[in-house]
Amino acid sequence: MARSYKSLRKNSATTYKANVDNQFFFMGYTPGVTAIHSNSVTSERTAVACSTYARNILKQECEFVVKRHDWTSGTYYERYKNDIDLRDKVYYVKNSQDNVYVCLDNSENGASGGDRSTVEPKGKSSVPFTTTDGYKWKYLYTIDGHYKDYLRSVNSVSYMPVKTISVADARSSNAADTLRAQYNSERGHSGRLESATIDLSDTISFSTNNPTITVVGDGVGASIKLSVNNNNVNGITILSEGRDYNYIRPKLESVPTTHTVSQVENLIQLNLSPTNNRERRVPAESYFHIEKLMYNVRVDTSDFDRADIRQTTFNFYGIAKDFHLNKRFPIIAGSELSSKDIKKNYRLSDVVELRMPTESVPLPTFDYSSDSPTFNVGDG
Structure with missing residues (x-):
């Protein structure tokens, strides 16, 4: 729903x-x-x-807006998840440079409890990056130009604009650096495996340091690996993002010694990028629950x-x-x-x-x- x-x-x-x-x-x-x-x-x-x-x-006098969340040290931010209602979740931030990021992981070891963010995300990387506090961020866009006019409060609620771009604008010879950075971030196959986490509240053990795990879904190419040290799981890694997935789930081939196979599978969360079938691109706005327009x-x-x-x-x-x-x-x-x-x-x-x-x-x-x-x- x-x-x-x-x-x-x-x-x-x-x-x-x-x-x-x-x-x-x-x-x-x-x-x-x-x-x-x-x-x-x-x-x-x-x-x-x-x-x-x-x-x-005029076109520039009407923009999508969402609730504004300024990055603040010591705040817990939710992970972006494709299978839950995120309307009331704080899973994206605007930093001090007016760059907007979505949180893909909120814990260094992938545990479901998560940690508080203490390192401000910065830069315009075209690929997700992890800060030293264990948070994994994805750069979406920069609020600049006329978009700054939409950093406003209405009825005591602070809003920020959702920046939308076209491929033609981003590829034009006079495109601003922020447009190109956003386009580079949006490029890539849709329906890809964007984050993988595992709940390590309890110790998960195997008789081997190389347990076999695969993924099942309607796309192609995604693969993951459990990180194991001294037969105990300490994390999960994405080996290949894959593409074109509408649904995906882990399939554990090796049998753990402390849990059943299904128990471990249920502790793993695989999150897909928003699906966009029209082009080889995942627009920044697809990460948001857009419900409002602001006229300026x-x-x-x-x-x-x-x-x-x-x-x-x-x-x-x-x-x-x-x-x-x-x-x-x-x-x-x-x-x-x-x-x-x-x-x-x-x-x-x-x-x-x-x-x-x-x-x-x-x-x-x-x-x-x-x-x-x-x-x-x-x-x-």
Whole structure:
């Protein structure tokens, strides 16, 4: 169910982000209205009727966000696991250099109890690395450029952006170093064996220092090895990551002297990378349970000058989806700013109206939020 929930919520957020060109930022002023917070019919009508400014949302003004977890010494971080619900788990961090990492292992010997992290992960390695405190990290991306604008708190919850890139952007001649580092980290087969741990709370012994263990799954190429010293297991190692696995499990061929075969198999945790069947790449965003989008819209007063809008005080704003602007004939929202027949000091609603498209599409949605009932040109 965790994967189904993740897919449903992420697909919804992805759809909104992919169709950001059909979303419009609007704002206006209504005397006597302190703020519009509800999604009531009255609030929607007020927003539609009294909007004096609207424009298309730009692609860089809408990004995926997740809860922000700054790396802090002495904190226990969960391992990334592909078979549990990670929504409430702290398994990724942002370091002091705004690099983001996912935790693949949280203990030097692989025990399930885990240790506290004391060494800050750093660098942009294209392969997972282990710090001296036993934590194994994978670099995902760096928060830079316009993404820094999404390091914000909303309703006392701190968020950070999830950086998405395209192969074309990463391969371009003028690509930033952080883009290339992220692309190098994402490269490789999907469905690969990314981490292997074994619970060593109890001593596991064999009559040999080289017990035979294999893996069973629907992919190819993965292999593991138990580390044994003086016939006692002290760890587990990935020999080959393999690829194309949707499920995988260990298969112990040698019989231990202290446990049954099935008992030892149940103490081993094999974690796969997120599966992505479209290309030979595992995007950074696939490690997250993405449920939220953040809009970061900045209005430039030059837009007002271009539209000859004299209003300087506003008391509501919001996002409109799947609306057209109409003046007895359809026009695209945003074009009113350059329309020749806009008259001086006219409210936008006196010239054009926001209306629903006539096509069979989902109903339009509005979202409103404002901590202050009134804001003015120059604020922010």
